[in-house]
Amino acid sequence: MRFESKSKFFIFTFFIIIGFTACEDKGVFFRHAHSASSGSKAITTYSILGVDGKINEAAKTILVVLPNGTNVKGLIATFVFQGASVKVGTVTQISGTTENNFANPLVYTVTSANSSTVNYTVTVIVTSYLYVANTSSNTVTYFNARTGAYINGTLANSSFNTGSGPVGVAINSLANLLYVTNFASNTVTYFNARTGAYINGTLANSSFNTGSGPVEVAVNSPANILYVINASSNTVTYFNARTGAYINGTLANSSFTTGTDPQGVAVNSPANILYVVNSASKTLTYFNATTGAYFNGTLANSSFTTGANPCGVAVNSSANINILYVVNSEAGTVTYFNAARGFYYYGTLVNSSFASGSIPVGVAINSSANILYVINANSNTVIYFNATTGAYLNGTAENSSFTTGTLPGGVATYSSANILYVINYKSNTVTYFNAKTGAYLYGTLANSSFATGKSPSGVACAGQ
Numbered sequence: 001m002r003f004e005s006k007s008k009f010f011i012f013t014f015f016i017i018i019g020f021t022a023c024e025d026k027g028v029f030f031r032h033a034h035s036a037s038s039g040s041k042a043i044t045t046y047s048i049l050g051v052d053g054k055i056n057e058a059a060k061t062i063l064v065v066l067p068n069g070t071n072v073k074g075l076i077a078t079f080v081f082q083g084a085s086v087k088v089g090t091v092t093q094i095s096g097t098t099e100n101n102f103a104n105p106l107v108y109t110v111t112s113a114n115s116s117t118v119n120y121t122v123t124v125i126v127t128s129y130l131y132v133a134n135t136s137s138n139t140v141t142y143f144n145a146r147t148g149a150y151i152n153g154t155l156a157n158s159s160f161n162t163g164s165g166p167v168g169v170a171i172n173s174l175a176n177l178l179y180v181t182n183f184a185s186n187t188v189t190y191f192n193a194r195t196g197a198y199i200n201g202t203l204a205n206s207s208f209n210t211g212s213g214p215v216e217v218a219v220n221s222p223a224n225i226l227y228v229i230n231a232s233s234n235t236v237t238y239f240n241a242r243t244g245a246y247i248n249g250t251l252a253n254s255s256f257t258t259g260t261d262p263q264g265v266a267v268n269s270p271a272n273i274l275y276v277v278n279s280a281s282k283t284l285t286y287f288n289a290t291t292g293a294y295f296n297g298t299l300a301n302s303s304f305t306t307g308a309n310p311c312g313v314a315v316n317s318s319a320n321i322n323i324l325y326v327v328n329s330e331a332g333t334v335t336y337f338n339a340a341r342g343f344y345y346y347g348t349l350v351n352s353s354f355a356s357g358s359i360p361v362g363v364a365i366n367s368s369a370n371i372l373y374v375i376n377a378n379s380n381t382v383i384y385f386n387a388t389t390g391a392y393l394n395g396t397a398e399n400s401s402f403t404t405g406t407l408p409g410g411v412a413t414y415s416s417a418n419i420l421y422v423i424n425y426k427s428n429t430v431t432y433f434n435a436k437t438g439a440y441l442y443g444t445l446a447n448s449s450f451a452t453g454k455s456p457s458g459v460a461c462a463g464q
Contacts, residue, residue: 041083041112043120048077048102053122062108062122068194068462069173070126072102077122083112128414129193129462132423132430133166133180134159134453140166140180141452142196145414145421145461148432148441148450159453160196163187163207168216168228169458175221175242180458181214181228182207188214188228190244193462199244208244211235211255216458218265218274223290229262229276230255236262236276238292256292259283259303264313266324268339271317275339277310277326278303284310284326286342295342304342307331307353312363314372315339316387321367323387327360327374328353334363334374336390346390354390357381357401362411369415369436375408375422376401382411382422384438393438402438405429405449410459423456424449430456 046053046062053064066072079086079095086093087109088100100106102124111117128145139159142151150158163182170179171193178191187207190199198206211230218227219241226239235255238247246254259278266275267289274287283303286295294302307328316323317339324339333353336345344352357376364373365387372385381401384393392400405424412421413435420433429449432441440448 038114039112039116041081041110041116041118043079043081043086043108043110045080046077046122047079048075048124055120060118060120062120064102064122064124066124066126068127068129069176072124072126074099075102075124076100081110083110085111087111128417129171130412130414130421130430131169131171131178131193131458131460131462132410132452132456133162133169133458134428134455135165135167135183135457136455137453138162138164138166139453140169140178140191140196143430143450145419146417148430148448155451155453158196160191161203162189163203167457168214169460170217170219170226171460171462172219172221172226172241173462175224177242178460179217179219179226179241181210181217183213183215186210186212186214186230188217188226188239188244206244208239209251210237211251215263216265218267220267220269220274220289222269223272225289227265227267227274227289229258229265231261231263234258234260234262234278236265236274236287236292254292256287257299258285259299263311264326266313266315268315268317268324271322271340273339275313275315275324277306277313279309279311282306282308282310284313284324284337284342302342304337305349307333307335307349310335311361314363314365316365316367318367321388325363325365325372325387327356327363329359329361329377332356332358332360334360334372334385334390352390354385355397356383357397361409364411364413364420366413366415366420366435369418371436373411373413373420373435375404375411377407377409377425380404380406380408382408382420382433382438400438402433403445404431405445409457412459412461414461421459421461423452423459425455425457428452428454428456430459 053062130143130145152158163185165184168181178193211233213232226241248254259281261280264277274289309330312327324337346352357379359378362375372387394400405427407426409425410423420435
């Protein structure tokens, strides 16, 4: 056998042959160790992108936790093993060379010299962050989206200063950016989504002027556009999502007239449509998501009647679904629209609207599970709907409603981890639910709720 290094050498002993190999591949130095013992078969060390895996030898499992935003496709593992070979399926694995897709757990089969085998199941988890904007604290807090732990150990160390009166929050995993709208400052601030650092060094340099009273924010990562709705200006402003520059050079030229008192925004990137709900106008407006043009030429023709006091919107752009959801707080309903045309999904406003709890204020969609979530501020509940039919998940509103903290004000979901998040404005907490069953993640409301800053008002998840 020949092994190469920066210098070539051979070491022979009667019992053991050990080869050391060094090469450069994505910044990884790797080593193989083969035992001459005919029955030896084990993976003794394992890492990906320099992150060591946790090997449970008894269970024959390996867990690797990678940073937020990591693409799990095409990753290369570095490992040391005992035995003759390692395979995933029929593919021989070469440490530091073989690429794999870790979207699902992979089984590594180690074969010994005497042809006996052992299987190790390798699971890769991407660290995911949950972000909560705290209006009265003027901060945004970073949580571990799976566990509820603060990313830097404590609430204080994991909270970063925003402008005055932060309300809306959105995440751009592609660019590793977090956006927070500051209602009283009339600005939007750009943060590093992993560290909490300001993208331009200071709060002032990383904050960009919006219209008056910015409330909610959405991002179109493929188009590199950020959208901020301004409740007092009755406008939506388009920004460069990476730099904060106005897409048309000035605030005025990059802001487009909405209905009166816009309160919710969502973007449908595949269809190139931006949606804004206008509370006082009782309408939903469709914009071109790239240019800001009205979808049907004029504001009037591009606006569709909702229930009373619409204040939240979400879109399900999955193939063959194409539904837009609007919660109407005064009407106590959620309305299903055709996301492409603005038509009522079931023909009329009445037939397309479904009763929620008292004062619904937020909505989120779990496309993979086909579940819609609506939070009800006065009922202190979150209700689970079938996202296609509007039916209650468990047959009745009562059976499909789950208790939140006091005055829930925002909702987000992490579908692949099966977690739903609800922020509770008066309780100063965020609660983690099972996204399919409504069960508390840790058994009880108290155990599943984690302290935020004061008056949490916006929530977003960077989960994949």
